[in-house]
Amino acid sequence: MRIPLLTALLALPLASSALATRYYVDADAAPGGDGLAWASAFDSLDDALEIITSGDRIWLAEGTYVPSIRRNAKQPRSVTFYIPAGVHIHGGFDGTEMTFGQRAGLFSTTILDGELGAPGPHDNAWHVVNVEHPSGIPPGGNRLTGMVIQNGNALDADGKSNGQGGGVLSFNVALRLQDVQVRHNAARNGAGVHAQPASLTLIDTWIHHNRALNNGGGLWGQAINIKAFNTRISHNSAGARGGGAYMHSMAGFEAVLYAGCVFHDNFAERGGGIFVGGGEFASGAAVLRNCTFAYNSASVRGGGIQANTAPTFHARVWLYNSIVWANRAPIDASPGAGGRMIVEHSNVQDVYYSPTFGNMSTDPLFVDAAARDLRLLSGSPSVDSGSNELIARDQKDLDGDGDFQEPMPFDIDGEARRSDDPGTPDTGTGSAPIVDMGAYEVQGV
Ligand SMILES: [Ca+2]
Ligand SMILES: [Ca+2]
Ligand SMILES: [Ca+2]
Ligand SMILES: [Ca+2]
Structure with a gap:
């Protein structure tokens, strides 16, 4: 039987929301969890990002998270938290909450950190967070709430990096940052946040101590x-x-x-x-x-x-x-x-x-x-x-x-x-x- 087109279209969001999963990540968790409850939380944010799909959510407990997945296999500094389309990540939990309203509000100690290698920025991740969807703006948008994004450095001596967006590099996305600090990042343009076509919403956010060689120390938007x-x-x-x-x-x-x-x-x-x-x-x-x-x-x-x-x-x-x-x-x-x-x-x-x-x-x-x-x-x-x-x-x-x-x-x-x-x-x-x-x-x- 043929399914009428309208019915099929209407079924799409229902299907995706019915399948939406909430993953739990806690830096203090034991290794090997399935991420489906605090008691079996993933101990790394990358574990969740590797399997997550549009409509899914991540609840992130306080702790420091360093990216480990390279976007370019040959470039150690290309490690980044790549956020797939339609995914929201909420930080600041203490790892016991049953409802969102109970969130402990540990926003300043839930940290996505681009600090790699030796102390100092010269060898750090180019982009701590990367949200780009090259083929157009997908529905659902992306949200990051209740966290710190720090120590990205999109500058590198041999020009392998594009030089943009040390903290957050975003492209073709409807992105919201709420209760977020973006700090101590560096880039040629848009050291804290670099945003290109689409939309960026900032609510109760603090962008500070970022440094651009060229334009947009805190924020760059075109x-x-x-x-x-x-x-x-x-x-x-x-x-x-x-x-x-x-x-x-x-x-x-x-x-x-x-x-x-x-x-x-x-x-x-x-x-x-x-x-x-x-x-x-x-x-x-x-x-x-x-x-x-x-x-x-x-x-x-x-x-x-x-x-x-x-x-x-x-x-x-x-x-x-x-x-x-x-x-x-x-x-x-x-x-x-x-x-x-x-x-x-x-x-x-x-x-x-x-x-x-x-x-x-x-x-x-x-x-x-x-x-x-x-x-x-x-x-x-x-x-x-x-x-x-x-x-x-x-x-x-x-x-x-x-x-x-x-x-x-x-x-x-x-x-x-x-x-x-x-x-x-x-x-x-x-x-x-x-x-x-x-x-x-x-x-x-
Ligand atoms: Ca370093
Ligand atoms: Ca109102
Ligand atoms: Ca007044
Ligand atoms: Ca008055």
């Missing part, structure tokens, strides 16, 4: 949808452009969105915090909502933000409800000129944007700038002075209430995104409580 929520990008550097992040050739409003993000202490030649590229064929564009850029620096231009001037299409940056303060550069210390900046309800040092649109240039009064506590003191001009309408939508439903259209419910601390500080007059737009500028909300009584 022709890609990037959405970052409540994410911190700090202490990254790039030899040329985009110490924190380098975004190139992205067209369309909110194709690139950073919401509730902090960029601090990043360094580059141009665009210490973020560099948004324009180009010959398309205009780079980024929308920054409730972001804080502080203490970034550039040796040439654009300490906090550089929107590039390009031969054909100038880059565009929309800066809403944001703070750009205490960045340094010989030219354009805060936002670089050149490309177009559309600025509303923001506090930008040394640059005049019309107060008609709620802008100011007044010390935002960080709680402890020296210690990089970039929360705001009560009475700060940036408290209760944003626009409620300019808050990002809760596109990833961070509070799990099924409402993706409401304003983001949380600030970067996981506290209320809108709260009234009784000690500060409301000078912003909307009905109380009024959102603050920047990534942090002063929590009222």
